[in-house]
Amino acid sequence: MTSSGRLPDAPVRVSSVQRFSLHDGPGIRTTVFLQGCPLRCPWCANPETQDCRGGKEMHVAEIMATVLRDADYYRNSGGGVTFSGGEPLLQPRALTALLRECKAAGLHAAVETCGEVPKEDLLAAEPYTDLFLFDIKHCVPAELRNVCKGNLEGILENLRALSASGKVIARIPCIPGFNLDEQTMKGIFDLAVSMGVKEAHLLPYHTYARDKYTQLGRNYDWPGESVRKDALEPFAAMGREAGLTVRIGG
């Protein structure tokens, strides 16, 4: 049941709702991919979510109706709902409304964010969020700016503001040719620790999204092969050395 009265009339732009997601937080989850992203990572696995005008319009109640269908599965597996994207905080009012609905229904709610969002929006969402999956893609501002069009300083400020909540897990996409070298990874781990982060997930780079680019009429020009999980073991060890709990995969 969604609790009426709080639902904003403005529709939410949604890319897709994926049930039985296993890699966006613990347990069995439904991931709601919201439309729009401020960054442009060249390896992005969800390029269709980047454009703010894309996706389809759905109402909060409609999204919640789908989400609630699997509520028992979340409970029995320690799972819940994850809002991902794109960048879910690009639609802050909608996101907060969704999070409040989840809270009211007793569902565990996670937000996956690239961090490139207004701090007040992030903090407004925080009370209704159980877990933030917060991307740290690089430790050198110029690299992030050049490759992903992101502003690392701002992102880190947000991370610092959020990590005090104890709800943050850092997600590190491991991209050969971008950050998958000893020095950069070490830098990322140290950064995470210095921000008060306790846990990090390493996501191995893969090229499964290639077809999506073709469908969108775009080129997929990130070079390189998919990374095997076990190839990340040495980096995971490095992260543990730095004091983090590290897992490979989401």
Next chain:
Amino acid sequence: MAKVNIEAAQNVEISKKFPCEKSLQEQLEIMERYTEVHRAHLGSSKEMREAACLEVLYPTLFRHIQDGDRIAGRLDFLPIGFGCVTSVGGVGHYCVFRKLKQFAAQLPDADRPRVDALYHYWEDHDVKTAYNRETLQEDILGTFIETAYPMIATARLSGMMLDYPTLLSLGIGGLRQKISDRLQEDPGNEFLKAGLRCMDLFVRCARHLREEVCAQKAGASAERLRELDRMAESLTHIEDKAPQTFHQALQLFWLYALLAGVINYGRLDDFLGPFLARDLREGRITEEEAYKDVRSLWTLIENRRTTVNGRIIVGGRGRKHPEDADLFLHLCMRVAKDCRYVEPQFTLRLDKNTSEQVWDEALDALGAGATYPTIYNDDVEVPAVAYGMRVDEKTAEQYVPFGCTEFVIQGESTGTPNICINLLKLLTIYMNGGVDPEDGRRKDGGVPIKPLKEYKTFEEFYDGYKRLLDFYLDLSARAQYHSYEVMNRHVGFLFTSLLMKDCIARGKALLDGGIRYLGGTNETYGNINTSDSLQAIKTLVFEQKKYTLEQLETAVLANFEGYEQIRQDCLACDKYGNDLDTADGMANDLYEFVAKGVRDRGIAIGMQYFLIVISNNQLNTEWGLATAASPDGRLRGMYMNPANNPQGGADKSGPTAMLNSLAKFDARYHAGSVQNIKFTPSMFNGHRDIIKGLFRTYFDRGGCHIMVTVVDSGVLEDAMVHPEKYPNLIVRVAGFSAVFVDLSPDIQKELLSRVLYDEQRSLA
């Protein structure tokens, strides 16, 4: 009367049978002897005739003891003989004409007339043929497995699971005594007299096997000698006395099952567990020895090659010795995981109290690719069976699945599915004014059908279809009931009857009024294609008004050729398996109409129960080959959906949505419903807790059952191209498992079409 093709293939045969050990001449002589004895006893009671005929077959048809056998008893069967089911021999006094012809082809010309004489005799005496002649109806009701018909029927007695607890506590001597005592009260009773002959025959067989065992001793290793001695001792012991040891109990159970001709075995954990526990406790056997014994049983069952049978059931409510039973259960789990045979169909019943250890063992075996155990949820099934079969919950606790999934009450009921109905073919016939688009023949049974343009609402349209179903469902109940009448006229199924309640007490064979619960089942096919078709019609014709019924029918009749847009629109309509109220609601409505319709008719005709089973062997594919295109977007000749799973590929919303759809059918109205799911190893084995959470939730929500295949993506595709690389790749077809490369390409394609759940990857 319909013309009866007595040479039709009578059942699904995928695993290859072992050739008979006897020479062709010996086989011919046995069949002649059998026929002679049958003829000589035409004037006797059916019970005495049966006993005399069985004495021709046994112990003659026992094969030699094979190296490695730790339990004695392997049987051959011939094109003429006696049986309960089509997968080992035939039904009652049978002649499998097709196989008799193949047999004749191997003989020298001079012997052909001898076979011809047999052929002619059995044309008038084969039980199934007698049934077919009386029951089949031109274009309406065919025999197994003639897929041009919308409904097919047979006479058989499949799925009998005997009262082994009674056998094991009494022993043959005790059973004999029970029969004699009853005979004293009713001295002329032919059934009981014939029952005593069966006991004698059992003893002769045990002695014969003992000799066979002893014959193996020459040159045997010291270890093998010990095994053979133990077998010989057990065979001597069980001639009369109740078993004392695990091995004696196994031997007694096995030999009796063979002689009864049954191919499903029941709750072995509960009735063998106490013997095992005592032997272990008292140091008579080690766990490793017990493991080898169970493994030998597994091999013997596999070697019978009954394709969709061989059920061994463990776990669940209503076990009398749960702790001892669990010892046996754990052994079975190990054996199933190690053997990975297509049979036995190893089955686990569980409920909320099932231990974590049992869950883990089950998931380990499944994760290893065994396709076993298949899992049944007692929290749902027990109350459902109680309602469906009209018995109390204590009785319902003794439900056991057989064949693809259908239930009987162990030792107390019959439940043989002697009818199969193709709901989708009937829809295509209905929409085409009563004529099957496949062959242009009228199959409406005289039910009036209006022209399509006269239907003003969806309800009217649907209602007309239901009237056609009514006609067929009426016929199905009569045909099922009649199969019992015909079989009862000819045979008593003596060994089976003697171990089914209340045959001895009533002094009657099971179909003669002896059985406590006379039940039956009706297999329904194409359920989901039909409901998805109805959903598409409702949406496109009556809600969106995008097409008229005639336009849709024109496209369907053209197999959508030239109407690609219509097909795309049909495919885009809501489909069952996505947890949608629309399509799932339609599926459930149709399900309840058919299931309740069958149940009510069974009760009315005098059966304890007659329930649908949403079963599936490979008939969904074979019947699909003979079924016209349908408004769900399915093309002509394409496989139909398996059991109550979605049409392959129609479920696009992941396993939770698919399972939610599956859980919507109220289990009270069916006697089993096959539910398959397929995972990659990395998904299934890499996320054990998730899988447990998934299954547990599904069960909490009313899911009654699940069958699991774990196979890597790409492997099945590769196996189609390079079968030689995959001789041992086992898959769950539906209600049975098979070596993938033994299946026909059509069936392989249907399996491939089903969604394989893998890990998704994210990288945002």
